Amino acid sequence: MRKERIPFVPLPLERMRKISRRFFGFGEIFSGMFPRLEWEIDQTGYDLNEVEWVSIAIDFSLFYTLSVFAFLFGVTVIAHIEFMRSVTVSLFCGACVGIFTFIYILFYPKMFVRKRVKGIEENLSPALHHMLIQIRSGIPLFNTLIYIARSDYGELSKVFQRAVNEIQTGKSEIEALEKIARENPSLNFRRVIWQIVNALKTGADIGETMKEIIENLTNEQIIAIKRYGSQLNPIALMYMMLAVIFPTLGVTFVLILSMFMGLPIDMNVFFYAVLILLVIFQFFIITIIKSKRPLGI
Structure with missing residues (x-):
């Protein structure tokens, strides 16, 4: 049985199980939405059922939400920021961290299974x-x-x-x-x-x-590679359109408008915005290509 701690959960397995019991009711409700969760947890090697796993995800997402809220609220109060703004910013950041923690813990077994399948099939x-x-x-x-x-x-x-x-x-x-x-x-x-x-x-x-x-x-891998190649063609076309053609034409169009119509456009801010969007789009394209790649190839 696996003894490692669950990511984002700093406590041993038995203490996690005891602490999360108060959320078993919510765990039963949410676990019914994920019929494969119990099998995926078995694959990770943790001695937990699906209700306990979801309860742990809820428990520690709330813990991180309150922790981040308390920390940021204290910092903003010390910095003499307006009270309502401090509460809003702290609560928003805490909620974002809590939601991310809940989603990551909840889907960790699925990610673990996919990583394990990839490790097996590539060899x-x-x-x-x-x-x-x-x-x-x-x-x-x-x-x-x-x-x-x-x-x-x-x-x-x-x-x-x-x-x-x-x-x-x-x-x-x-x-x-x-x-x-x-x-x-x-x-x-x-x-x-x-x-x-x-x-x-x-x-x-x-x-x-x-x-x-x-x-x-081998025949199945050849078919998968051909299918993967056919899926890359529209992705490459979309990349050429959104990462090469549109930015070039868009920058040229904005420059012409700013010159002839006298629009108050800060070109430095505009160029940095385009650069940031291109970086985000590049990351998005790379993620899609990696997700489409057949396992074991």
Whole structure:
């Protein structure tokens, strides 16, 4: 079971559970809106259910809201800022921090699962190639699993290490592989393991099965890359329009208007505003491109 603290939560697990009990009623209401939350929490390794998790998110979002409000209000009072303005600014900043904390804690299991899936699938293809070489060299499957577990395949090596540990405690290779497949969030990984398990149950040639698995996985990756390329075309067009053409024409248009119509435009402020908007747009485009990229590629 995972012992690490939840991000933005500075207390141990048991104290969090006790403190957040007062919000269990709200936790039951909000947790019903996220049907996959319980499974996602299981993937993180925390010994909490979905109601406790949502209750913790509510509890510490309120804690950060009040903390930021009290700190900023004290600073603004010392600075002799108008009372209503101090309350408004402090409350707004505290609410923003509290909402961000609530959303981050609530969606942390989903982000953790996605990161874990990415860590598994980006190493799945090279690991399968190495497994195929090992098996075709006459090395037993168990020794092959040990080789992958000790190699530098990140999250995938950790998963196979759990399978090795299960086998060493007395379970069969089939039982160990079935267990890591059931507990894994990666669909591609589960499909690969189930095919290996079926080959073991039917007595088929593992080498041929591995070869077919790799060919299917490679074909799926090629299709995903082509789909990704087709999705980039409209994004590139939008980038050219909004980051290159519109700013150039817009600046030229504003300069002409300011010269012929005598508009009181501060060009320094205008240029800085355009620069800030371009930086924000660049970040937005990069985020979209990264989100569209297929996992495991």
